[in-house]
Amino acid sequence: MKRVRVAPLLAAAATGILGIQAIQAPIHAASASAEAGLAPARQADTQSPANPGAASYARHCAICHGDQREGNLPAFPPLLGIAHQKTSDQIAEIVHSGKGRMPGFPALQSDELKALLHFLTSSAPSTSQATAAADSSALAEAGGALFLQNCAFCHGRDAMGGESGPDLTQSELVLSDATGKKISAVVENGRPAKKMPAFKFSSHEIDSLVAFIRARTTAAASQKGGRRGVAVADLQTGDVQAGMRYFNGAGGCAKCHSPSGDLAGIATRYRGLELEERMLYPEDARSKVTVTLPSAQRISGTLAYLDEFTVGLRDSSGVYKSWPTKAVKYTVDSPVDAHVDLFSKYTDDDIHNLMAYIQTLR
Numbered sequence: 001m002k003r004v005r006v007a008p009l010l011a012a013a014a015t016g017i018l019g020i021q022a023i024q025a026p027i028h029a030a031s032a033s034a035e036a037g038l039a040p041a042r043q044a045d046t047q048s049p050a051n052p053g054a055a056s057y058a059r060h061c062a063i064c065h066g067d068q069r070e071g072n073l074p075a076f077p078p079l080l081g082i083a084h085q086k087t088s089d090q091i092a093e094i095v096h097s098g099k100g101r102m103p104g105f106p107a108l109q110s111d112e113l114k115a116l117l118h119f120l121t122s123s124a125p126s127t128s129q130a131t132a133a134a135d136s137s138a139l140a141e142a143g144g145a146l147f148l149q150n151c152a153f154c155h156g157r158d159a160m161g162g163e164s165g166p167d168l169t170q171s172e173l174v175l176s177d178a179t180g181k182k183i184s185a186v187v188e189n190g191r192p193a194k195k196m197p198a199f200k201f202s203s204h205e206i207d208s209l210v211a212f213i214r215a216r217t218t219a220a221a222s223q224k225g226g227r228r229g230v231a232v233a234d235l236q237t238g239d240v241q242a243g244m245r246y247f248n249g250a251g252g253c254a255k256c257h258s259p260s261g262d263l264a265g266i267a268t269r270y271r272g273l274e275l276e277e278r279m280l281y282p283e284d285a286r287s288k289v290t291v292t293l294p295s296a297q298r299i300s301g302t303l304a305y306l307d308e309f310t311v312g313l314r315d316s317s318g319v320y321k322s323w324p325t326k327a328v329k330y331t332v333d334s335p336v337d338a339h340v341d342l343f344s345k346y347t348d349d350d351i352h353n354l355m356a357y358i359q360t361l362r
Contacts, residue, residue, distance in 0.1 A: 053119025056112050060105055069120070070138040070208075078142055081204035083121035091117060143212030146205055154196070159216040165196075166274075168213055169220035180210040232272040235355055243357025246350055251342065253354075256335055259361050267362045276355050280339060287334040289313050291323060303332060 058067070061079070069079040082091065092113060098104030108116060148157060154165030161167035168174050173182050184206045190198035201209070247253040257263050270278055287303040291311060304320055305312035311330050312322035 051119070052112065053115035053117075053122075056108070056116040057119050060108070060116075066138065068138055070142050078202075078204045078208065079120055081202060081207070084203050088117045088121060091120060137215075139208050140211040140215040143205075143208030143210070144215075146201070146209055147212050150199060151209075158220075159213055160220060169217045174213060174217060180207065183210050183213060235272055235276055235352075236359065238349070238352030238354070238356030240353075240356045240360055242349070243353035243355070246354050247357055251350070251354060252338065256338065263358070263361050265362060267359045275358065276351075279355060279358055280343075280351075282336060282339065285335045285339075287332055287336070289330055289332045291321075292329040293323075294327065303334075306332070 057069070061069075065077070065079050086094075094102070095108055095113070095116070096104055096106050147155075147159065151159075151165070152162065154162050155168055156162035156165070159168040173186065177183050186196075187199050187201065187206055187209060190196050247257075247259075266278075267275060288300065289303040289306075289311065290298055290300045291313065292298050299313070299315065299321065301313035301315040301321070303312075304314050305322060307325075309325060310322050311325050311328065312320060314320050
């Protein structure tokens with residue numbers, strides 16, 4: 001996933017991100033209205049004596065940050081959940097002074113300012129199911145922009161899988177996450193073992209991502225037919241006992257691997273097509289190298305670099321060492337080569353049976 005840090009909330013609106021030429025008009029309009037003491041035409045939609053904070057927001061903020069505080073990413077950050085990011089005093093300072101290209105509103109004082117701050121730091125209003133649905137749609141739309149910037153490179157624009165990331169609409173974690181907490185944890189902590197970075201998003205930004213992923217999951221579920229991938233059940237057609245015999249015999253797997261050692265629990269860590277891909281070609285398998293120096297001293301480690309001029313390794317303590325290839329002798333033990341050698345020897349039954357056996361290693 002391409003990692004792009006999205007600046008938090010009002011602070012982002014105050015930075016150069018608002019300098020995008022295509023979105024200058026709303027900023028200038030807000031600035032002009034602040035200087036002239038005029039309110040944008042939108043004020044008539046929500047201005048109400050019963051909610052002066054909402055009316056103030058509609059006059060001064062909605063033109064950029066949306067009617068429901070949902071934002072308009074990537075240009076204008078959402079303001080829902082801003083209370084988790086800034087104190088009321090900090091928000092008031094930005095409102096009064098502005099920052100970067102965000103205009104200041106020094107005329108907002110006393111009761112109106114207090115009402116606006118209360119509105120900005122309160123939960124999202126929900127007066128009806130229709131309003132809730134509209135808010136959810138707006139949240140998912142904001143999440144879509146955030147997903148496109150940060151996640152689509154790996155997971156695809158529609159969250160249905162990409163170059164290196166899985167299809168999120170079929171993810172067991174996504175489908176079992178009723179509250180969004182599991183998805184949030186993955187976003188916040190990343191998955192280093194699978195090369196997914198952590199992202200420092202605000203709580204509302206994460207909520208918007210969850211809303212977008214759920215919307216895509218719902219849309220995918222509504223599609224009839226048209227298989228998008230390989231189901232786990234498709235890869236469970238082999239004979240387990242035959243696979244065990246192949247593992248210990250003709251396949252030569254037992255020479256390097258152990259069901260109770262390096263392969264213990266592998267079927268819990270990987271499933272379906274991902275597990276089969278690792279079985280056939282483990283891309284992250286590290287080669288070992290032994291370098292013999294002119295003095296006859298032998299140094300072994302993990303191969304770190306090799307070309308026609310240089311051979312390099314990392315020893316057991318992690319120290320990198322290298323030598324000119326002409327000055328030493330070296331041998332490389334590449335575990336991937338054994339898997340590649342099997343490609344011309346496998347039969348369909350061999351692969352299905354071996355896969356059936358590997359799937360029992362839990």
